[in-house]
Amino acid sequence: MAEGDDEVAEFARLFRGFLERMQQPPSGIARENLRERLMVFLEVEPEGLPVVAADFPSFDLPNVQLAIESWFDSFELIGLIGMDRGHLSLAELLDHAAGQRFGIGAVDYQRISIDVDEEMDCVSFGIYLGRQGDDRYVALLRAANPQYGRMSVMLEILATTREAGERFLGALPELIRERNVFRGKVVSFEGHEFGHGVGPFRLHPRPGIAREDVVLPEGVLERVEREVIGIAEHREALLRAGQHLRRGILLYGPPGTGKTHTVRYLLSRLPEFTVVLLAGTSIMYISQACSLARKLQPALVVLEDCDLIAESRDHMMGMGNPLLFQVLNEMDGLAEEADVAFLLTTNRADILEPALAQRPGRVDLAVEVPLPDADSRARLLALYGPQLELSPEVVDEIVTETEGTTASFAKELVRRAVLLAAENGTEAGDAEIKAAAAELLSARDVLTRRLLGGTADSATDDAGEATPWGVGPARPGIHPGSVGWEQ
Template sequence: MGETEIISSSEYRARLAAEGESSPLSLEQVGELFQQFLDAVARPKPQVADGRNLTERMRAHLGTAPGDQPVVKAAYAPYDLPNVHLAVERWFAAEGRSYELIGMRGASHHGDLTLGEILESADRYNRFVIGAVDYAHLPISPDEELACVSFGFYLGQEGDERFAVLLRGPADEYGRNKVEIEVLAQEKEFADRLLAEIDALVREHNIFRGQVLSFEGSDFGHGLGPFRFHRRPGLAREEIVLPEGLLDRVERQVVGVARRRERLRAAGQHLRRGLLLYGPPGTGKTHTIRYLLSHLPEFTVVVLAGTSIDAIGPACALARMLQPALVVLEDCDLIAEARDHGGGEQPLLFQVLNEMDGLGDDADVAFLLTTNRADLLEPALVQRPGRVDLAVEIPVPDAEGRARLLALYGSSLDLGKDLTDEIVTRTEGTTASFTKELVRRAVLIAAEREAERTGPEDLRAAADELLSDRDRLTRRLLGVRTERSAGQEQAPRTVLEDVQDD
């Protein structure tokens, strides 16, 4: 930039008079002169070291001024950053394509600017200079993280075509809770094709496919954060203790449809299905779901529980894209009477049911709902028929069930028939969770007395503790129904009564 000459107003008027301009300046002229003053003096372009000027680097790569080319953009959900990052990397990995990845100094402080605004500011004020690429380390499985570009320019080339791609992740503090790709290219058609091919790669190689995951809330109080990945359970059929024939019905509804999907489609039958498991806490509803997940390894599973159920929209969209899929909605009674805070008057459960109904009949998506309060859920289900095809009660185990549970959880204790019959008689009305805790406490008692193995006296002592009046609250937390609670099923529940331990 050349030197700036600053003159006084009187000298300026003298020059105008010499040039024949004797009339006073208009407001527009004054404004234009003031802007020129700001550009030239108040906002001088800083000196940028060679090779660090963003505009010059873009111009050298593109062969023209960056502002002369169109910008096309696409947006994705905030949790999709790993998928978009991998799709961009795969796209550039194809033969005949290459790129250089560069960053921008201060990118984290200017996340609200579009690519066009960044280039304009860089060109006009040298506001931005080349810096380090920003990365976000995000989970892509229960045991693996991926370093994803969260702000970076790909200076790409395909044949004679030269272009730039800006990839950036979500930045809630700026109100931009999404992943964005912006493409600067000579021809808009090229940019459109590039974005379409990246979108196809996002769908084809989606890292969520076949995973078990749940939504996490945003750190900034709105929107959705990243997924939490879970290990797929590995439960055998003998680990599920239910009344005779009950598990067969559940398997046919969920697993059977998955295994016979082609025959059902050929017969014109829909694949979308809903299963409701209801019963007291601790009877094995969640355990049964874990068993189903064990036998559907190819299914993508999205788990929603409690307040995260209001993310049913994104969950259904993900299930539709990654089918076959399973959507697990735990504790649905918690939202049966909760209202939508977005301005609607319907309970959130109605929105859940409407989202379920919005999936096409050919969608291979199963919905598994659990509840401890079927009385709260039933009115909503009756008003929205057809969403749930099968409702199965998971009851408190009978004597035979309690004996099987003792054999399952106490397999290493060598209990014997007499002791088993004694404990089964004493624990009438208790749940599967109670039996599991009974065995654990017996082992602990034996360990505390430095015994080499757990004996009958340890199991009896554990039963005495859990069945005593002082452990009444513990029994309720384990799902055991007292005489008072059994006779007052409609009574309001306390927070402690809502605690689950399936």
């Protein structure tokens, strides 16, 4: 061995000795040994006792902890002191504890949000010494730690018999379901910054939107309510008649017409429903969303802009769309009696993958949310600008001029009128709303109109006819023969 290698080996030996010395308690201070504590608790030597293990989604840590603590008649919670404890299994920890490597220490906790304004201190590394009837258990609970490659909550259970350990594990799923802190909450999934896999929940306040604040053409909202809310209200009658509860509803139409607003209203009407929101790249977590919905039903799974993952396979160079198939399979995989509603929204129904509609049982109802008609545009002005002092004549004028615009356009129109009034030190009224409309409908604001949901690039509509200020009537939706929903 070269002289340099000898020096490296000697340094490694000294450094290891230093680390081992650092783990020893100060002179004169005795540190209770893990093995000794377990022998006193179990009344037998822990080595050789069976260990059973299970893992759970990272976001389920609060629920796993509550389930464990509810299973035990009584328990004590202890921590460990020692290097590398996080990388060793429970059996390995016991082996090393015999050599005084690990001693009893403080429990590790991490604070986790369980509601918009509520947090819970959860065990991130701790050992439960618990009793249930005549059985005694040692349960090691570890939180997920993606930074070091642990993507799931890990639970290892040592019991005097394997049957006792299996009985404990078998009881946990139902206990987790019963005590789930996310029941009735509105949640969305996020990825982990340290790698693949679902990360923590983001919790959202449940919207509070009144029915009169949803402006849609006559009959549109009623159809959606009957499919989403009506089935929930008549659940027992449907089950008695042998009818399924699982349902899929698609809201389609151009951007800015109120699809998301309608979804938010439905959330307001279903306070007892657990809601899982998926949009954009988070749709990849559809499996976890459906698993959660299944456990916490009644539930609503919202997939916003589903066309992003349901485009034609032609865009995938003939390779198919695995994420689309996963969404369809998950929707079909729930039992028919599951009280779970899938609510999908899209701006581009014309490019939706035909399979989404042609496979029975995935989408039961497709409802167009169109550009607002004249009556709806007048109602939108009243909704967004109740403080505006507008004459009936000006309202009629604005409604006529804004044909082909969206609900988002109406909202911005009112805001701009109020801003103009504030700049002039006046109250917003006829003059301000007309000035705001002139700005938004001017040739220089074509892009603004498009970003607010306008669909025309020029001052003609799809038929070549002139339209006011380049905002043409949109022709969104599902056209005969394009997707297969309309026969």
